[in-house]
Each structure stands twice: as structure tokens, then as C-alpha cells.
Amino acid sequence: MTKKYSKLEAINLDAYYGDFHALKGINIAMEEKAVTAFIGPSGCGKSTFLRTFNRMNDYIDGFRIEGQILLDGRDIYEKDIRVDELRKEVGMVFQKPNPFPKSIYENVVYGLKIQGIKDKKILQEACETSLQQAAIWDEVKDKLDKSALALSGGQQQRLCIARALAIQPSVILMDEPASALDPISSAKIEELIYDLKKDYTIVIVTHNMQQAGRVSDHTAFFYMGELVEYAKTKTMFTSPKDTRTQNYITGRFG
Amino acid sequence: MTNSEKNRLKDKAFQVFGVFCTFIGLVVLAIFLIDIVIEGVARIDWDFLTSLPSRRAARAGILTAWAGTLWILVLSAIIAFPLGIAAGIYLEEYAKKTKLSNFLEINIANLAGVPSIIYGLLGLELFVRIMNLGGILLAGALTLSLLILPIVIVTTREAIKAVPRTIRDGSFALGASKWQTVWHQVLPASFGGILTGVILALSRAVGEAAPLIVIGALAYVPFVPRSPMDEFTVLPIQIFNWTSRPQAAFLTNAAAAIIILLLITFLLNGIAVYLRHRQQKKIKW
Ligand SMILES: Nc1ncnc2c1ncn2[C@@H]1O[C@H](COP(=O)(O)OP(=O)(O)OP(=O)(O)O)[C@@H](O)[C@H]1O
Ligand SMILES: [Mg+2]
Numbered sequence: 001m002t003k004k005y006s007k008l009e010a011i012n013l014d015a016y017y018g019d020f021h022a023l024k025g026i027n028i029a030m031e032e033k034a035v036t037a038f039i040g041p042s043g044c045g046k047s048t049f050l051r052t053f054n055r056m057n058d059y060i061d062g063f064r065i066e067g068q069i070l071l072d073g074r075d076i077y078e079k080d081i082r083v084d085e086l087r088k089e090v091g092m093v094f095q096k097p098n099p100f101p102k103s104i105y106e107n108v109v110y111g112l113k114i115q116g117i118k119d120k121k122i123l124q125e126a127c128e129t130s131l132q133q134a135a136i137w138d139e140v141k142d143k144l145d146k147s148a149l150a151l152s153g154g155q156q157q158r159l160c161i162a163r164a165l166a167i168q169p170s171v172i173l174m175d176e177p178a179s180a181l182d183p184i185s186s187a188k189i190e191e192l193i194y195d196l197k198k199d200y201t202i203v204i205v206t207h208n209m210q211q212a213g214r215v216s217d218h219t220a221f222f223y224m225g226e227l228v229e230y231a232k233t234k235t236m237f238t239s240p241k242d243t244r245t246q247n248y249i250t251g252r253f254g
Numbered sequence: 255m256t257n258s259e260k261n262r263l264k265d266k267a268f269q270v271f272g273v274f275c276t277f278i279g280l281v282v283l284a285i286f287l288i289d290i291v292i293e294g295v296a297r298i299d300w301d302f303l304t305s306l307p308s309r310r311a312a313r314a315g316i317l318t319a320w321a322g323t324l325w326i327l328v329l330s331a332i333i334a335f336p337l338g339i340a341a342g343i344y345l346e347e348y349a350k351k352t353k354l355s356n357f358l359e360i361n362i363a364n365l366a367g368v369p370s371i372i373y374g375l376l377g378l379e380l381f382v383r384i385m386n387l388g389g390i391l392l393a394g395a396l397t398l399s400l401l402i403l404p405i406v407i408v409t410t411r412e413a414i415k416a417v418p419r420t421i422r423d424g425s426f427a428l429g430a431s432k433w434q435t436v437w438h439q440v441l442p443a444s445f446g447g448i449l450t451g452v453i454l455a456l457s458r459a460v461g462e463a464a465p466l467i468v469i470g471a472l473a474y475v476p477f478v479p480r481s482p483m484d485e486f487t488v489l490p491i492q493i494f495n496w497t498s499r500p501q502a503a504f505l506t507n508a509a510a511a512i513i514i515l516l517l518i519t520f521l522l523n524g525i526a527v528y529l530r531h532r533q534q535k536k537i538k539w
Contacts, residue, residue, distance in 0.1 A: 111428035
């Protein structure tokens, strides 16, 4: 089976918050079952761009886009696209772990329950599989009915990943998933990302250059709303073409 | 004296002043309570709670009054609770930030401060006359619902607002609709706060006499109401009625009834405090 080189695409994408031009003419195609990292200085539009892929910006008053976002070749901003269907396909993990104030089990099966799935057996199986995929099963298997808020930050984040996996998306968007965590939890998340890319297309925003270098196959560097450079991670980190990229990367390495 | 010494002195002075003011409030309240208890507590017995009103002070009881108060409490809760919560959810989660919603918001806040007798007049016109209900329990409960609705709406909104954005984002990102997010996440997480607000609003309604007198609640009701369509009286009206009599024995009755009314209010407030406390322990964002 050959991998798609354009699982996710942006074509001439412009995005605005009211009058503010947040993303400018972005063209990019992202490979299936690989990790693409978005890097760039604070405020350059990484999160904004990431959130266009599951239409999380829709709730922001005054936000609009021009151009196209394609998932498997299909424009996700077309009228007949149902946002809930889209989000079954494109999961998201946030910067700060945001478990629901419910039990661990209820957190994981939430996405399935709201789809109307009630069968206990299906739910329990999905719960176990997802927690195992997210490498947290062994830590929580004896306390599935305990509150998710009692877990550590790192565990909460892996629970949130499990929760996203439970609805079997093909794409997972991660916005600085490890930045609020201690180094050990952060390393666990990185390992997990490495495992998950066998089955999922992953897009990750990160401020940590070493992390981008370790986990990603491709890296996209954004600056002031523009996509400056997009290349294989190795290539970008060893021989960046644009001076802005070079300055950013080296500046970060100190 | 240096500047910082001066500031420290001012600080001290204000502290003393603050303690003094708090003290005044507490002392006045304590004197009032002690006075009432001394006057009335001996009058409270089983007969007092279970007797119908009477022209003779020694035989009069508050059965019809507290039964009416309970009826009003329950009916008002049933009416105001769903309406207030629905309005709160709409304003907080659905309403677009337009001039109209702004206008609504400001006016709901203002309504919470309108004197209760105005609500009585509104109730009189709307429920008693136009809807032709008469001075019955249902009309009274509807009137008091109007009175507490703004408070319920405001506290519902506060409670909903306290649910972090990230929880909603998490729910939406898993494919939940707005309604599913409100129903499965926002409401359960804010329910304790909403309930607290409703109960505090009810404890305000329990003490109201004026609006109910305006809509025609009776001072003398020789039977316990059996349905929302019955005529009624409530504790505050009974108290008001007794205090306006010249005989000392009726004043004792009034003091005893005030103690019962205060107990109901404290009970409601106690429940509210308990719920809030439990909610805070259960959920730490
Ligand atoms: N809701 C909003 N309304 C208006 N402007 C916004 C909004 N969200 C973001 N912006 C603006 O859009 C630009 C891009 O923001 P975005 O959050 O995408 O940056 P980012 O690259 O993710 O930054 P960071 O690394 O700090 O997370 C910023 O200039 C920001 O001020
Ligand atoms: Mg960001």
C-alpha cells in the first residue's frame, strides 16, 4: 500500500480574525501516516492554521477563511460537510490537558456515546483499546471509575489522547501537547507520537526544536502568518534555505 | 513620621473601623434575634404548628400559613427553575453578542433590583385580572417566579461562565454538537452552582409579603390549601397580620411565627452552602 502524500492539504489559504490577516496564502500538502511539525515564533498563526483542519475556529466571532482545506481530496469547508462527521475523522489534543470532570471511563467513551453508541461491550472494548494505544492502560486499568481529575498532568494528557483515539480518527492534531508537562511526561508523549504515526496522520505544533527534530518527519516553519519553508525535518534542520528559518532554528538552539 | 509609617497607621485605622462596622451589623442582628426568641420560643409547640388560625390568640396556629409558604416555595421552584435555567443557557451559550442581547442582559440585571411590590402589581394585572386566576396559590407562585427569575438567570449564567472554555473545546473536538456539549458537560459541571442560586432566590421569595398581599392573598384562611387553585396565606402575611393587632398575645404569636420563618430561611441557606461546598470539593479545574 502506498502512502498518500496529500492526506491533508491547504490551497491558497487566507484566514482573518475580523480585519486581522492571520494566515497569508498558505499552500501545503501533508503526508499520510507521518508526523508534520509546525514551528515558528509566538503569534505567527500555527494554532490558527491547525484549528482550520477540524474547523475549531468556526466558533470565533469574525473568523473567516478564503481558499481550501482538503482532507483526502475533499474540501472540508463545503456546505454539505457536517462538522461532527469531520471531527470523527480529525481528532484534536490541546495544549493544556482538558479531561472532563467525569470518570476515566466516561472520558474515553464520551465521543462514542454522543454518536449514540450505547452497547456496553463495544464501549468497554473501545475504552481498553484506546487506553492501551495511548500507553496509559496499565496505570489506570484498576481505577476506570475514578475521576480523571485525580490523574497527574502527564496522565491526563495521555487520557485526552486516548479519548481522541476512541472515535477512530485518521488524523490527530496536537497543539503543543507536551508544553505544559514535566520532562518525563513530555518524553512519554513523544514516544507515544512515534508509535501512533504507524496508524495516524499527525500534525503537531511545538515550540521545542529538539522535540520537532525528534518526532517529526516534515517540518513547516511559519512567520507572521506565512509559510516560509516546508521540508523534510532533517533537511530543514541541517540546511535551512531561508535566513528567517535559519535564525529561528539556531536562535532556539542557543 | 515617615510616609510608610503614616500608611501603616492608616491601614491600622481602617482595620479598626472595618471591625467596628462589622460588629454593629452583627450586634443589631443578635439583639433582634435574641429579642424574638425570648418573646416567641415558649409559644412554639405542636399545637401552634398544627392549629388553624383563630380570633383568640391562645388558640391560633400557623398550619395554614406554613402550608401556604411550602406550596408557594415548591410551585415557584417548579416554575422559575426551568425558565431561568433555559434563559441563562440561551444568553450564555447561544445568544450572539448583538445590541439586542446586550439590552436584554442589562435589563435582566436591572430587574433583579426592582422592588417586590412592583412585581405584585404586575402579577395582579397579569395573572389575577387578565388571566382571571384570582388570588390563588398559582397566581402567587407565578408572581414570585417573576420576582426570582432574574436572580435565577443571573446565577445560572455565572455558574455556566465558570465552566472553562477548554472543556467545551474538548467536547466539540470529539464531534459533540452545541446542545450535546451543554447537556453533557456544561450543565453537569455547573449544576451545583445553579441549584445554589435557585435556593438562595427561593429563600428571598419565602420572606415576601407585599407582592402576595397585592395579588389578594388572604390574611385569614381557615383551611389548608389542597391544590394550586386554592386560596392561601403565607407566613409573612400571617406575621404582618398578627403584629398589627393591639393585644400582646398576638405579638407573641408573631414572634413565634418569625422563628419558624427564620428556621425555613436558614435551612434553605444551609442547603445552598452545603451544595456549593460539595461542588467545590468535587470539581477543581
Ligand atoms: N480569537 C482571536 N481573535 C483575534 N485574533 C486572534 C485570535 N486568536 C489568535 N489571534 C491572532 O492571530 C495570530 C495568530 O495566533 P495563533 O494563536 O494562531 O498563534 P500561534 O502561532 O499559535 O502562537 P503561540 O505559539 O503563542 O501559540 C496572533 O497575532 C493572534 O493575536
Ligand atoms: Mg498556539
